[in-house]
Amino acid sequence: MSTVNSIEVENLRRVFTRRAPRKLPWRRNGGGKGNGPGTTGSNNGGNNRPKTTVAVDGISFGIQSGEIFGLLGPNGAGKTTTIKILCTLVNPTSGTARVAGYDIVREPAKVRGSMGTVFSGERSLYWKLTGRENLEYFAALYNVEPSKTASRIDSLLCKMDLEAKANELVERYSTGMRQRLAIARALLANPPVVLLDEPTAGLDPQSARNLRDTVRSLRDEGHTILLTTHYMAEADELCDRIAIIDHGRIIALDTPATLKAGLQEMHSLEVEVDRAPDGVLDELRSLPLVRGVESYASDNGLETWTIRVLTEDSRQTLDALLDLLRASGDRVLNMKANEPTLEDVFIALTGKSLRD
Amino acid sequence: MAKLSRWLYSQLRVIGATARKEFIIFTRYPANAVLELIEPLMWLTPLYFMGKAFSAGGHAVGFEGFTGTSDYFSFVMVGAFMSSYIAVAFWGMAYSIEGDMILGVLEPNWVTPANRVSMLLGRSIMFALLTTVQSLGVLLIGALLFNVKVSGDIFIALLIIVPMLIAILGLGLGLAGIVLAIRRAQTAIDMSNWVFSQISGMQFPVTVLPKPLMAVALALPTTYGYDAVRSVLLGTNPLLPMKQEIIILVTSAIVMCIVGRAVFYAFDRRCRRLGTLGGH
Known part of the structure; x- marks a missing residue:
């Protein structure tokens, strides 16, 4: 080139x-x-x-x-x-x-x-x-x-x-x-x-x-x-x-x-819940080590919602995350940890999702 | 010189391509195309009967005192013929900008390197050709059904129309710039087209107007166009000697083209400065 x-x-x-x-x-x-x-x-x-x-x-x-x-x-x-x-x-x-x-x-x-x-x-x-x-x-x-x-x-x-x-x-x-x-x-x-x-x-x-x-x-x-x-x-x-x-x-x-390499030290957690988690997002954002949170309707036709949490240490965030969700009455249906994506880069830079 | 001829050729190509595009789109709505061609008859027929009602023995005597002809309907028919060219400027050129905004194609046209004035001219020329076909058809039907008598030299009348048409296209360019800025212009165009045609004497001699309105009429080049063409075709009394009317028309054509182009580009620059181009 x-x-x-x-x-x-x-x-x-x-x-x-x-x-x-x-x-x-x-x-x-x-x-x-x-x-x-x-x-x-x-x-x-x-x-x-x-x-x-x-x-x-x-x-x-x-x-x-x-x-x-x-x-x-x-x-x-x-x-x-x-x-x-x-x-x-x-x-x-x-x-x-x-x-x-x-x-x-x-x-x-x-x-x-x-x-x-x-x-x-x-x-x-x-x-x-x-x-x-x-x-x-x-x-x-x-x-x-x-x-x-x-x-x-x-x-x-x-x-x-x-x-x-x-x-x-x-x-x-x-x-x-x-x-x-x-x-x-x-x-x-x-x-x-x-x-x-x-x-x-x-x-x-x-x-x-x-x-x-x-x-x-x-x-x-x-x-x-x-x-x-x-x-x-x-x-x-x-x-x-x-x-x-x-x-x-x-x-x-x-x-x-x-x-994406700039986020190698980051972990991206994806949690599927049974309803829109609007009430709990601000509390999730205030958790220690959490750099960004977004939520969106899951693309699975089941009317569930996905929460993405970008954190510096998934092991330390996981417990607090699940506690908060349970306390708010959200039922956790699925969970996985992902490699950081460009979406995570955007969340890390702005603290919000492209969908916001 | 070669550069100039290349430039000229590319402009003619843009004008031709735009006129062709407009014509194809016109034919893609066949019912509308047929109705547009016969629509003038609908407007003119009541005037025929009105003229008949006001005349005695086929002669409108009072009208003859103002114009030199007692044939009111032929007078109006020629007026309508000329007015359809004014509509070319208002609708064919200015309103086409709003049409493109509504369709969402203004921006794709505007990001090409083509000269914008040439694009607008292409549209107008297509509408002017359609208008000519429409008007000649109406004159023919008028001659067959309403006994319209055109005794003068049609070729000279068409020559007089040319500078008037150029002046009107200059006006259309300026209006296109205004439409670019104000965007929703249908009612304004409709009103100004009607006022322009009427004050120029489409349906009556301008000599019947009160002085302030007559001053406005005499400031419009179209008034002299109507007057000169009627004088040639119907033998009416002209407002000024024919030579003077033609000088006024040619001068107006030059001035209105220069002013119209300047106004159009001023509004185009304003829209780019404000960032309103393409919105509607």
Whole structure:
């Protein structure tokens, strides 16, 4: 892998200032919700001061050519805003970024010509056009040479396994097919850089697996890929390097292996209980040696819940953990100790889960 | 020079691809396409009977005093023909931005290296062509059913329409920028399209307007477009000598294109600064 950076981001910051919608006069006395993290100002009652949200807070990173780089974080962490800044849809409040050597503010057209972008969600295509018609239209917009357009489209349709459906309306495509077509569109001009915003969101497991294979093959062809995801396993499996982002800040950046190696002294305990353990989580977090706790509905169709506890010593935590659960009336159904995962890295860094 | 011709070719390609895309989508809703083509008849038919009710022996005498022609319905028919081009700017160009926002395709279009003005022009040109087909059809039906008589030189009338259309496209660009910023613009577009058409004299001679409104009418290039085309096709009395009206139209075309482009890019920059692009 060469050491040339395809994307360079330096101290990028984006602040959104939005005026909250005015409340109707007869509803002004009601209690308004407080502002979320990273926000200032108020939207209560008649006081319609602008609300400020720091979406991206001074992030810096470089992505080498031919690398798959992941931005991993929960919803609202600033991943999509970073992508929108890099593809020139949103200007940064401060800081700089270069894509393929072009400055995103001073040379936006050249930046757009050097990258393909796949947005999250499936509504980014014309549903009343066929797959081929979509690609023909966007080929003109990406200035693909006319004499090569047809063969380029054919090869991309073949690569994305969409040949058989090429002449069908996109409205008849499955979500996975639409996502593959969106990737084909991003590759029309064979750009050096590809941005993928939550590429597997909403896909079934098989489609998601196929899409990950596609992303890997793009890297093998020499494309530089920046992808955002909130799926730990996906980031772990795909990315050469990962930046963990939370509240607009990068809180860790390294290879998945190195990030996990930092937790070698940690133990991850997974306990399955018979009901949502909301009442006991704060007590678990306050146990000595515990670095993070998360809970979520178990993925087994049995309506049970899983508690993950990251601790510096599972032997010492185990007794206290079981005592607390029994005292709160939760029935322990299953328990196991795991190797630390990227999820544990996130919990250790933030004290909370990606699902929070 | 080679660079310029390459650039020009790529812009024409974007315009062509956008117009083609819009046309294909238009044909994918066949019932809507048919209804859009016959819709003007629905609006015009009551005006035919109204004109008939106000005329004596086929002549609207009072109307003739203002315009020089007693054929009210032909006057309105030509007005409707011209107004459909104003709708191209308001609906074909400006509203298409809101349509893309609703469909979720604005951002994928905006992240391509294509010139945004060329994309908008492609849409408008498709709508302008459809409008021409629609209007010629309506004029033909008008001639067959309502005895509309067009005696002048249609070719000269079409030549007059060209600078007016360019001016309207400039206006459409500016409006597209505004829609980019305000996002929900359907009612505003509907109202401003109607007001623009009416004040330009779609259904009546602007000379009947009170002075403040007439001043507004005379500030709009479309007023001179309507007036010149009617003068050529129907022999009405023009507001100004024809040469002056054409100079006004050509000047307006240049000024409105420059201003419209500047306004569009100003709003585009504002949206990127505020981070509101693509939201709806």
